[in-house]
Amino acid sequence: MSAPSPSTPAKIRRIAHLDMDAFFASVELLRYPQLKGLPVVIGGGWRKVDEELRAAQGERALRFIPVESFPLLKDYVGRGVITTATYAARQFGVGSAMGMMKAAKLCPQAIVLPVDFSEIRKYSQLFKSTITDIAPLMQDRGVDEVYIDFTDVPGGQREGGRVLARLIQKAIFEKTGLTCSVGVAPNKLLAKMASELNKPNGISIIYEADLQEKIWPLHVRKINGIGPKSGDKLARLHIHTIGELAAQDPQWLIDNFGKATGAWMHEAAWGRDDRPVVTESEPVSMSRETTFDRDLHAVRDKATLGAIFTDLCERLGEDLQRKGYVAKTIGIKLRYDDFKIATRDQTSDTYTADGKTIRQLAGLCLKRVPLDKKLRLLGVRASTLAKPGEEGIYEQKMPTPQSGRAQTAPESIATDQLF
Numbered sequence: 001m002s003a004p005s006p007s008t009p010a011k012i013r014r015i016a017h018l019d020m021d022a023f024f025a026s027v028e029l030l031r032y033p034q035l036k037g038l039p040v041v042i043g044g045g046w047r048k049v050d051e052e053l054r055a056a057q058g059e060r061a062l063r064f065i066p067v068e069s070f071p072l073l074k075d076y077v078g079r080g081v082i083t084t085a086t087y088a089a090r091q092f093g094v095g096s097a098m099g100m101m102k103a104a105k106l107c108p109q110a111i112v113l114p115v116d117f118s119e120i121r122k123y124s125q126l127f128k129s130t131i132t133d134i135a136p137l138m139q140d141r142g143v144d145e146v147y148i149d150f151t152d153v154p155g156g157q158r159e160g161g162r163v164l165a166r167l168i169q170k171a172i173f174e175k176t177g178l179t180c181s182v183g184v185a186p187n188k189l190l191a192k193m194a195s196e197l198n199k200p201n202g203i204s205i206i207y208e209a210d211l212q213e214k215i216w217p218l219h220v221r222k223i224n225g226i227g228p229k230s231g232d233k234l235a236r237l238h239i240h241t242i243g244e245l246a247a248q249d250p251q252w253l254i255d256n257f258g259k260a261t262g263a264w265m266h267e268a269a270w271g272r273d274d275r276p277v278v279t280e281s282e283p284v285s286m287s288r289e290t291t292f293d294r295d296l297h298a299v300r301d302k303a304t305l306g307a308i309f310t311d312l313c314e315r316l317g318e319d320l321q322r323k324g325y326v327a328k329t330i331g332i333k334l335r336y337d338d339f340k341i342a343t344r345d346q347t348s349d350t351y352t353a354d355g356k357t358i359r360q361l362a363g364l365c366l367k368r369v370p371l372d373k374k375l376r377l378l379g380v381r382a383s384t385l386a387k388p389g390e391e392g393i394y395e396q397k398m399p400t401p402q403s404g405r406a407q408t409a410p411e412s413i414a415t416d417q418l419f
Helices: 021-031 047-052 058-063 100-106 117-134 158-176 186-194 208-213 227-237 242-246 250-257 258-269 300-322 357-368
Strands: 015-020 040-043 082-085 111-113 139-140 145-149 178-186 203-205 284-298 326-336 341-352 375-386
Touching: 015 158, 015 186, 021 082, 021 117, 040 100, 082 100, 100 158, 117 139, 117 145, 117 158, 139 357, 158 178, 158 203, 178 186, 186 208, 186 326, 227 250, 242 258, 250 258, 284 300, 284 326, 300 357, 300 375, 326 357, 341 357, 357 375
Parallel strands: 040 111, 178 203
Antiparallel strands: 015 145, 015 178, 040 082, 139 145, 284 375, 326 341, 326 375
């Protein structure tokens, strides 16, 4: 009889926090590689000088714009704030959420560029899809950061998660040309702190046994959830580090910060956090929209627009039914040929997931927007969502155009003047 095989070591919980390095600035450096290594800040609105820069046609032209052609922070006038800054700019004390005028005094030679949200969204979706191809349990935390559950993913236990973190870093760089920093720890709280320890393009591994050596020396503001006000109050109480916070009696913290906050501070200082990595959250809204091959006019292309509009509404209803939701508010979105956008909402007294009812509510929205210009895009949106039965039994009623709220009405509502 053969000897029993040694038991497989029990898996320990390994949660990663991945943070893209100076994301907004790094995306711009892909477009303008000539600015690498220079102090660059991203923020403020679009200005004439920015439009002139973009007038250069094609990525090749952008790559060869002379550095001296870019606008400088010292010349910025306005009340904008910095979204992010390159590490070269951060050395001068410039950072996120700082006023542009204040930053100009610290680093006047920094180059300033506006935020390009379309480009940011593109790269955000790209790096996240790259992650989920490798580790599917990912929680979205904004455009530039995510939590990932490494526990059961191949490589997620090796070297505390370092092997998998390195693989993800490499995959993201190959797909996007961007770097990221990763912290891996027993929970989300510690993983968030760990990802800040070795920036940029670093990996930090934290075990429970590392709490005293690696976490307690950090400032209390490094705990995600302790903001400026709580940090200032702790400082007045002579508590500056996480270790000093951990040394306090839980009841003393409750007496000074309230029952919930005080108890949470004590748990956080001891590195305790059992929050799961949530891969899906309840949707706020659902929508369907389409951009036309050619601009369409509400009168001359009424039949075409009407068919498209009805199809969008029916598909939106199918989406709601498939995902198990009903909606109380229906809205429309129009983009005209001059790229201006109009939106309107119509709230019903009842919830619905019926395409025909959605079409009628959306039709009321159309009555409240100008239709004298050609359209480039048409969209329909459902919001104020609920699960059937959780918000009461809903009835599908026909709306009337008398007010902003839908009421019960006969079947013969006339919408002849609309598409």
